[in-house]
Amino acid sequence: MAQQILLNNIEVPGLASFDVYRKLGGYTSVEKTLKNFTPDEVTAEVKKSGLRGRGGAGFPAGMKWGFIDKSTNNPRYFVCNFDESEPGTFKDRHIGQLNPHQLIEGMILGSYALGARTSYIYIRGELFYVLRIIEKAIEEAYANGFLGENILGSGYSLDLYCQPGGGAYICGEETALIESLEGKRGNPRIKPPFPAIVGLYDCPTVVNNVETISALPWIMNNGADAYSAIGIANSKGTKLISACGHINKPGIYEIELGLPVEEFIYSDQYCGGIRNGNKLKAVVAGGSSVPILPAELILKTAKGEPRLMSYESLAEGGFETGTMLGSGGFIVMDDTTCIVKNLLTFARFYHHESCGQCSPCREGTGWMEKILQRIEDGRGTMKDIDLLVGISKHIEGNTICPLGDAAAWPVASAVRHFRQEFEDHVKLQKCPLSK
């Protein structure tokens, strides 16, 4: 069994309560850190650990903290992104629901490092039942002196709130999240300026993912070196993978980064192979936004090397033959799957979730959905296939926020790797896999 950092005690009954969590060594990192580390030393430690953002982009966490503007007298904010809405991604909910104190502990560490006095957990509206669990945990943390005035007599004070959103995917984009948190319509902001300079209420702000933040207690307890000893190359530590689709054992797995993809799919410790002994057809490795890869390219890179579950290895080959680790939403499809139909499902999602601010995304996402619907229904033309790729190219890179790219990449990659299947739909005037 690989090292477990995040899911270590996840099966302990009552872990969500303060007492059980505390008995298992919970909150010791706060005691240790407030006593022995200055805020800048915490940042340095996180930098050294090599921890990267687990929300999708994989940006080094310590480096992001280092950008925060500490030169003004304005308040600084630390915000947890708990909007988790990417199709295929369901790992943060697991932490929030079963181990909320680990997240709160991480929030205290991050807030201390950044000098934040007020911090927020922004949670997706549909997760109201998780909101209740977190709110109860926050209350317990206050009652036990880990939140509020003068924490453990250190002189450091912190207020923590959990704020539900309305349930919009776009509010997971960090600047849209900030707008929403301010009580406004969740439209992404135009960057620069970045939140580290102008964020929540125009003050310096860091937004991190639930999983990123939940790794902090372990890092402060065991040290940066211990963390960076886990993993491979620039992919340090462990990563939660939410695996779904046509596998025998869908679920949430904590893997050591660098695990071979083949082992992850076929080993009984993880996905346990493809259902019914079917053949693997394709994998979307990092949540619906990342390029889809056919079986040969997900198991091995174009160079013939085994593909690993790491930032670098999954990206090997660029967008031509590679993909991204993204948020860790691992969607597996066997040979009964229609790629066009799968893509249509994704396209419908992005069309529905576009905020509508910028024209390429607002108009292009709906256009792609219509064309895909046409092709899937057997009403498409060969010209439609190229049109689809053309639209995706004109969205990509031309939008305010990466939702546009996230809508374009799956389309471009599906046609790149499975063009024949699109053409078959057109030629047969129906889905070749439909009965």
Place this chain on the structure above:
Amino acid sequence: MSLIKVTIDNIEVEVEPGTTILNAARKIGGAVVPPTMCYYSKLEGSGGKCRSCLVKVAQGSTKDPRPMPKLVASCRTAVMDGMVVQNITSPEVMENRRAITEFLLLNHPLDCPVCDQAGECHLQDLSYEHGLVDTETVEERRTFAPIDIGDKIKLHMNRCILCYRCVMVANQLTDQRVHGVLGRGDHSEISTFITRAIDNDFSGNMIDVCPVGALTDKTFRFKSRVWFTKPFDAHRDCPKCSGKVVLWKKGDEILRVTGRKDKYGELEDFICNDCRFEHKENSDWVIEGPRKIERHSVISQNHYETEVRNRSNQSQ
């Protein structure tokens, strides 16, 4: 502060630090100025949305000469000393601008023959200059019924390109914004708060800032195509605004009152609703003389109909 140098389409210009690429291009003027469908210099925070002003930054600055990886919105990107920008000299920019134009037209009804904005519509200009002759879309368009927002303004949501200018007018010029964007994506709509009428002294300016025919003046008398009316600069002593307007006349009759727009189609001054809606007699105004419409548009060239004819010929 010392000026910094930027090159746009091989033309050098000196501007103050903090100037956007767009405004540097406007300083040069002419063909290198990117088209703007959402930016409005008088509205804070405007721009960045329509993406029609995208340009290529071939060199970031003298200090850091690397090119920028993506096309950038010129209306929201500040120049750096030594920056090299390509607008009309970049085939990539032109191709993407064509695509943006197509996106903007995708759900646009193209009902120009019955639209009050025809002849002074920025989208018409944009599509004339950058659009495809042969439009690719066979898709069904979204449809909304036209609604009255108050007794003076009509909203044709079908034509809206969601530039947010009207929302910013309401936010920045009037006391209480009662309208905004509802919904998301291509199903978003401009609407008022629980069908409240938009009623305050400066709300009429949203008609002037609207780049298309989504917001129009219900008091436009004896409905006439814009190019059959003649614009005159005029003013009156107004306690609420500058009172400087343009009267759009047919014969001796004032059909419509608007603010004065510059060559980029932006108002010089916002005017009040009193001037706009309630003063349509010649005796209300001191007429200064005919107004020269500077904006390069189908209306000022006065050959809108020939162009439409040419385009329909081409597409046959």
